[in-house]
């Protein structure tokens with residue numbers, strides 16, 4: 001699996017430490033939930049799950065947390081980076097049923113890409129985004145423009161509904177056939193517990209430290225399960241998680 | 249199921265089949281080892297363990313080339329003190345080879361002491377990692393230093409001790425001297441120092457620049473070394489290097505290997521895919537009238 005060039009078309013500052021990196025590149029069919037490794041020679045290689053990929057244009061929505069993402073935030077138009085992928089297992093999306101897309105933080109990246117695909121297929125979906133406060137709102141407008149229902153949950157109640165997006169799941173789960181989730185670990189654990197309790201068909205995307213990205217180094221193991229985020233995931237159906245003894 | 253037996257013995261230890269998870273592949277976490285055991289391996293080798301935990305190198309740690317793979321993981325490992333935890337999820341009947349690495353005689357002695365656990369079957373000394381300075385090929389190129397390490401480990405441990413060989417011009421001489429020191433067997437072979445340059449960026453891919461070459465490219469070299477060691481000494485050998493299908497397995501065993509290590513085969517494949525190798529070997533034995541995998545060992549040497 002070799003690298004392909006990706007040219008920076010734009011690097012858009014969204015808020016505080018979050019950016020959209022828009023890349024022009026040519027890689028194979030990359031679906032929502034798939035990830036790529038972004039390689040910046042002499043810096044490092046990091047995993048990212050694009051928030052959109054179509055017609056050779058890829059959008060990476062990323063948060064600056066350290067060296068490589070810091071370097072990414074300083075990339076200018078026309079600069080080149082290198083990527084390999086798609087890697088891992090994507091979300092399984094059907095052409096029917098009602099979908100709930102629920103996430104928090106930059107974890108919503110693969111969810112909004114899923115929303116694009118569902119919208120194209122004419123599938124009904126609700127997009128629920130959880131953020132600390134109104135300044136962090138990310139894809140609500142985009143979800144609405146795709147014809148979905150969209151709800152913002154803020155921790156401080158500064159906009160939308162006050163509280164965590166899991167509150168929405170608790171009261172509305174009966175309306176949905178499929179749940180797609182992605183967020184910080186604590187959020188993922190909560191979604192897992194609720195969906196198990198309600199017997200829902202739910203897929204959750206996880207993050208771990210990905211080093212090889214191809215299932216050999218063991219760095220990305222989901223503790224206690226023997227499942228590899230880079231190979232068996234990053235998207236897991238909760239029935240698989242249960243079968244492998246995931247216990248949040 | 250057929251009547252063909254895949255059971256083998258390595259230094260008195262019975263394995264349900266000759267397939268061994270090679271060191272460095274999804275083997276530094278209890279749940280990964282447990283999954284690999286359930287997948288059907290005859291034995292599992294741990295990641296090479298050092299006295300202290302090691303972080304390893306930054307990604308990229310892997311490069312894909314036409315004839316194989318390069319890795320420079322940098323011997324990242326949780327440290328040999330973690331061994332009881334590492335093995336905690338394995339059932340009693342599982343078979344475990346602990347790989348030890350280090351940069352001094354004392355490091356190896358310490359590793360051997362810590363491996364003195366009931367559920368450890370064999371100790372493998374990694375004297376041949378090609379991409380960490382002072383922790384690998386530097387050792388095996390220096391036969392007298394290697395022998396000091398072997399002495400220290402053999403006198404510390406009651407377990408069978410295996411040496412993991414790398415490609416050197418002098419390996420047969422090391423094998424002979426190691427046997428005199430009480431070594432029980434050999435794991436042949438480790439990766440070979442190599443380099444890959446990305447043609448998009450025109451930069452070395454690995455953060456460490458150099459890495460170890462594994463996969464199909466090294467298989468014929470490993471077969472040669474297995475063949476020569478078996479021809480001279482008929483000792484237990486674990487053939488490792490470029491096992492990608494049943495033919496590679498059959499080749500190793502016919503050359504004299506008692507068991508076969510599976511490593512690069514697992515790139516982009518779940519560990520359960522070892523079942524294909526097991527079934528294909530079984531079928532080969534059946535089709536060729538072997539009742540027992542042991543009867544295939546070394547047949548390439550028969551006149």
Ligand SMILES: Cc1cc2nc3c(=O)[nH]c(=O)nc-3n(C[C@H](O)[C@H](O)[C@H](O)COP(=O)(O)OP(=O)(O)OC[C@H]3O[C@@H](n4cnc5c(N)ncnc54)[C@H](O)[C@@H]3O)c2cc1C
Pocket residue numbers: 035044045046047048049050051060061062063064065066067068069070106109110206207208209210229234307
């Ligand atoms: C499948 C997958 C998809 C991801 N998608 C996105 C995304 O769309 N947007 C986004 O902002 N982030 C995403 N991440 C997280 C992102 O990879 C890390 O934030 C990033 O690696 C941090 O690198 P750094 O060098 O800036 O940070 P540092 O903290 O300096 O990183 C040090 C090391 O830790 C690793 N690392 C640190 N945090 C993480 C983490 N959370 N996950 C994986 N590796 C980590 C880095 O790769 C690096 O090797 C994803 C992670 C995974 C596993």
Ligand SMILES: Cc1cc2nc3c(=O)[nH]c(=O)nc-3n(C[C@H](O)[C@H](O)[C@H](O)COP(=O)(O)O)c2cc1C
Pocket residue numbers: 216217270271272273295296317318319321323347374377412437438439461462463464466488489490491509510511512513
């Ligand atoms: C990612 C990776 C990590 C490895 N780590 C170790 C290690 O820690 N100790 C060791 O003795 N060999 C290590 N090796 C070498 C393998 O055990 C094996 O000897 C080599 O890869 C050749 O077998 P293969 O072609 O089937 O992969 C590693 C190889 C790879 C590819």
Ligand code: FES
Pocket residue numbers: 209210211212213214215216217218219220221228229230231
């Ligand atoms: S990152 Fe190496 S196994 Fe997943």
